[in-house]
Amino acid sequence: MITRRQSLQQILFASSGLALLGPRALSQQPATSVEGSRSLKAHAHKHGLLTGCAVSAADLRDEAFTRVLAAQASIVVAENAMKFGLLAPKPGVYNFDDADALVNFARQHKIKVRGHNFVWHEQLPAWFAGTVTKDNARKVMTDHILTVGSRYKGKIHSWDVVNEAVNISDGRPDGLRKSPWMELIGPEYLELAYKTAHQADPHAKLTYNEYGIEDESEAANKKRAATLDLVKRLKAAGAPIHALGIQSHLSAKSPVYGKGLREFIAAATAMDLDIYLTEMDVSDDDVQDTDTASRDRRIAQVYADYLAVTLESRAVKAVLTWGLTDRHTWLNGIKSHHEKQPNRDQRPLPFDPDWNPAPAFFALRDAFDKAPRR
Numbered sequence: 474m475i476t477r478r479q480s481l482q483q484i485l486f487a488s489s490g491l492a493l494l495g496p497r498a499l500s501q502q503p504a505t506s507v508e509g510s511r512s513l514k515a516h517a518h519k520h521g522l523l524t525g526c527a528v529s530a531a532d533l534r535d536e537a538f539t540r541v542l543a544a545q546a547s548i549v550v551a552e553n554a555m556k557f558g559l560l561a562p563k564p565g566v567y568n569f570d571d572a573d574a575l576v577n578f579a580r581q582h583k584i585k586v587r588g589h590n591f592v593w594h595e596q597l598p599a600w601f602a603g604t605v606t607k608d609n610a611r612k613v614m615t616d617h618i619l620t621v622g623s624r625y626k627g628k629i630h631s632w633d634v635v636n637e638a639v640n641i642s643d644g645r646p647d648g649l650r651k652s653p654w655m656e657l658i659g660p661e662y663l664e665l666a667y668k669t670a671h672q673a674d675p676h677a678k679l680t681y682n683e684y685g686i687e688d689e690s691e692a693a694n695k696k697r698a699a700t701l702d703l704v705k706r707l708k709a710a711g712a713p714i715h716a717l718g719i720q721s722h723l724s725a726k727s728p729v730y731g732k733g734l735r736e737f738i739a740a741a742t743a744m745d746l747d748i749y750l751t752e753m754d755v756s757d758d759d760v761q762d763t764d765t766a767s768r769d770r771r772i773a774q775v776y777a778d779y780l781a782v783t784l785e786s787r788a789v790k791a792v793l794t795w796g797l798t799d800r801h802t803w804l805n806g807i808k809s810h811h812e813k814q815p816n817r818d819q820r821p822l823p824f825d826p827d828w829n830p831a832p833a834f835f836a837l838r839d840a841f842d843k844a845p846r847r
């Protein structure tokens with residue numbers, strides 16, 4: 474029987490071009506109704522894809538979270554626990570508790586783990602600035618990679634060895650970011666990081682992870698070109714690099730995904746790289762609409778449009794969202810992401826704050842169903 478609400482939904486879908494997502498995208502149902510063969514991981518697996526999300530240390534202590542996580546994810550990544558600043562409270566002193574907890578949880582539930590990340594310009598230890606100099610920077614970096622990489626050797630699906638090394642506005646001809654690592658070591662820090670990571674964990678897929686390379690803007694075009702150049706240089710230097718991470722922090726404001734992204738994925742594939750969508754979410758800060766259901770549909774449509782373009786390539790092997798439920802998302806914790814709609818929480822993730830699968834959940838699952846098998 475079709476209810477009045479459902480038929481209204483169908484009219485809405487038809488008139489907004491959202492018919493693709495189907496009427497169930499609007500109905501509320503408990504998380505348990507989308508488990509087993511109906512889960513994201515089951516649908517992804519049928520098409521040779523891994524799927525999962527970033528997990529915080531607090532998430533892992535939350536029973537509701539871990540239950541849904543185990544039901545939905547075939548791959549996870551630590552939201553913060555494996556970053557240098559969180560692992561190393563003092564030079565040479567490590568606290569692995571939170572990172573170990575995630576790796577152990579994943580092993581218990583047969584979930585793969587991404588390592589994130591060895592080398593980044595953010596979330597460095599507080600002691601970094603006063604301690605690391607041009608003389609010891611190479612050793613600090615390689616010691617860190619060897620310490621962490623060896624601890625989890627054989628347990629990591631892929632490591633984000635370097636995160637966000639490109640920043641066109643820094644003005645270097647090679648497009649590289651003037652990060653602390655660049656200032657202290659020079660551009661060869663990249664090659665050194667990949668070679669060291671390979672030494673620490675020879676089976677992990679070594680990944681370069683970047684943001685701002687998704688849409689059709691001029692800025693994204695330039696960043697994509699600089700990213701490909703960087704990978705080419707690394708390969709030419711004999712650095713082991715196996716995959717590209719496209720972070721995929723997207724916005725619901727009339728985004729366009731297409732030609733540039735397709736060409737980028739094709740160029741990476743031609744270089745023998747796998748592609749992972751590593752940090753997907755959709756910000757609705759730029760959307761005026763006050764109606765939650767219609768915002769949710771716009772967000773889901775962005776998931777659908779973006780995944781249609783990316784998953785058509787068999788090189789894309791994994792899709793991770795940056796969080797699992799709108800209850801906990803970095804977008805609600807950071808002021809700059811709340812500038813336009815300061816009094817409203819964002820809803821960027823597959824589950825809503827009450828653990829109902831959101832329209833984004835169904836968009837993800839439908840996109841897996843439509844993806845060519847790999």
Ligand code: GLA
Pocket residue numbers: 552589636684720752803
């Ligand atoms: C970047 C980093 C992630 C995370 C997100 C959002 O994309 O790669 O580790 O910090 O920002 O917080």
